[in-house]
Structures are given as C-alpha cells and as structure tokens.
Amino acid sequence: MTRPGDQISGFGLGLRPQHFSDVLAAPPPAGGGDGAGVDWFEVISENFMAVGGRPMANLMAVRERYPMAMHGVSLSIGGPDPLDRDYLLSLKDLADRIEPAVISDHLCWTGAHGINLHDLLPLPLTEETLDHVAARVREVQDVLGRRIALENASTYVTFTADSLTEWDFLTELTRRADCDLLLDVNNIYVSAFNHGFDAEAYLAGVPAERVKQVHLAGHENNGDHIVDTHNAPVADAVWELYRKAVRHLGPVPTMIERDADIPPFAELVDELAMARRLAAEATGGAAA
Ligand SMILES: [Fe+2]
Numbered sequence: 072m073t074r075p076g077d078q079i080s081g082f083g084l085g086l087r088p089q090h091f092s093d094v095l096a097a098p099p100p101a102g103g104g105d106g107a108g109v110d111w112f113e114v115i116s117e118n119f120m121a122v123g124g125r126p127m128a129n130l131m132a133v134r135e136r137y138p139m140a141m142h143g144v145s146l147s148i149g150g151p152d153p154l155d156r157d158y159l160l161s162l163k164d165l166a167d168r169i170e171p172a173v174i175s176d177h178l179c180w181t182g183a184h185g186i187n188l189h190d191l192l193p194l195p196l197t198e199e200t201l202d203h204v205a206a207r208v209r210e211v212q213d214v215l216g217r218r219i220a221l222e223n224a225s226t227y228v229t230f231t232a233d234s235l236t237e238w239d240f241l242t243e244l245t246r247r248a249d250c251d252l253l254l255d256v257n258n259i260y261v262s263a264f265n266h267g268f269d270a271e272a273y274l275a276g277v278p279a280e281r282v283k284q285v286h287l288a289g290h291e292n293n294g295d296h297i298v299d300t301h302n303a304p305v306a307d308a309v310w311e312l313y314r315k316a317v318r319h320l321g322p323v324p325t326m327i328e329r330d331a332d333i334p335p336f337a338e339l340v341d342e343l344a345m346a347r348r349l350a351a352e353a354t355g356g357a358a359a
Pocket residue numbers: 222255258286287288328
C-alpha cells in the first residue's frame with residue numbers, strides 16, 4: 072500500500088489507543104474528503120514522543136493508511152521559561168517520522184520554573200504578550216522548519232490588563248509570526264459563553280486563509296459557566312456555530328476530539344458524519 076500524502080482534507084478524529092484495532096480494521100479512507108468514514112487522524116504529540124515498541128508500531132500502522140495531524144499540549148508557547156529545546160527536537164523527530172499535515176499546540180502557558188502544571192492556562196491579551204508569543208512561535212518554527220498552528224484554548228478568566236480581543240490577538244499573531252491557526256469551534260462557544268463576547272464576531276475576525284484545521288468537542292454546561300470537558304457529543308449550539316464557521320472559512324479539515332468517556336469507535340464515526348453533512352450544506356457541497 073502506498074503511504075498517504077502529507078495533506079489532510081475532509082473529516083478526522085483524534086486517535087485514541089483504545090480504538091487502534093477498530094481503526095486498522097476499518098475500510099481505508101476514500102481520499103479527497105468525500106468518503107463516509109474517517110479521512111485522517113490527529114495524534115497527541117506527547118503520547119508518541121520518545122516512545123517505541125507497540126505504541127509506535129501501532130501509530131505507524133495507522134499512518135500507513137491515513138494522513139495525520141500532530142497536536143501538542145506541552146509547548147507552553149506563552150510561558151515565562153525559555154522554550155525547551157529537547158522537547159522541540161523530540162517533536163521534530165516525531166514529525167520527521169509521521170510527516171503530519173499540521174503541527175499544532177495551544178495559545179496558552181502550561182507552567183513555570185520547570186514545572187508542568189498539565190493545564191492550558193490563559194494569557195493576558197496584550198501587546199507585550201503578543202511580542203513574547205510571536206518571538207517564541209518563530210523560534211519553534213525555525214527548529215521545526217515549518218509553520219505551526221496555534222489553537223484557541225477555552226478560558227475561564229480574563230485579565231484586567233487585556234487590551235485585545237482573542238481574535239485580534241490571533242490575527243496579529245499570524246502576521247507577526249507567519250503561523251497558522253487551529254480553530255476550536257467548541258472553545259469559541261465555551262469562552263464566548265463564559266466571558267459574554269460574540270462568538271460570531273470571533274469567527275468573522277479571524278483570517279480564513281490561516282485556519283488549517285477545526286476542532287469540535289463536547290462540553291458541560293453548568294448554567295452560569297461552561298467547562299470544556301471533551302467527554303460528550305458535540306452540543307447542538309456548537310454544531311450551529313460550526314455551520315457558521317464553515318460559511319466563513321470555506322471547506323476546512325474538521326475533527327472531533329473526545330478525551331473522556333470515550334465511546335465505541337463507530338459512535339464517533341457516526342458523530343463525524345454530522346460534521347460532514349453540515350459542512351456540505353454550508354459550502355454547497357465543496358470538499359473540505
Ligand atoms: Fe481543541
């Protein structure tokens with residue numbers, strides 16, 4: 072079998088270890104994003120950095136059949152510590168092996184003084200932060216030899232120092248650092264609800280040509296705030312926002328993330344069909 076190329080199109084899923092055997096037993100993707108199953112997978116980079124053995128063998132077996140994206144959670148692009156060179160080299164090593172279409176991480180910080188808090192923490196949206204993050208994105212891209220995509224994380228607090236909207240911050244970041252974006256439509260919905268901003272203004276404010284991938288996920292609505300739990304199907308209101316996102320962005324590779332209460336593989340494939348259907352309606356049938 073010829074290994075698929077290094078581009079993603081259509082509709083994907085986050086690859087979770089409990090689904091390896093289902094993925095390898097599924098029919099191969101039709102290609103071009105017009106199939107009915109899964110067109111590509113995204114892997115959590117840290118799960119496969121500096122590992123070998125069966126996990127890597129499984130990963131490579133999936134890669135022989137599907138294009139992939141790599142998604143990280145530990146880059147700490149806004150953090151105060153210098154970027155971790157060993158981490159970056161390990162990330163590059165994995166990228167060299169699986170040749171992903173997109174390498175992404177989050178607009179956040181994850182710790183300080185060498186301590187990883189394993190959480191995606193919010194940044195003050197200021198000119199100073201923009202300078203700091205843009206310089207670090209350029210440094211990461213120099214090591215990797217390619218652009219990265221930064222994802223909007225869901226947030227639960229804002230800073231009195233904020234002087235930019237998140238969408239203006241991300242837009243300016245793409246200009247200063249020449250980077251791409253991964254737009255998480257659920258995270259836009261969650262943050263808009265929590266902070267009272269207009270989710271549609273966010274969508275209209277980001278440069279469509281920089282958005283290389285879209286995430287969808289489930290959340291938990293606690294009445295006065297929403298938590299980005301990734302433990303449930305995509306909410307109806309997020310599907311509605313996704314429809315609007317596709318109208319603004321055009322066809323864009325889209326995937327569903329599920330990280331807790333992970334259902335059988337077939338359920339996620341069924342849920343993904345909803346994204347395929349809504350995107351086709353929103354774009355008049357153009358391939359993602
Ligand atoms: Fe996400």
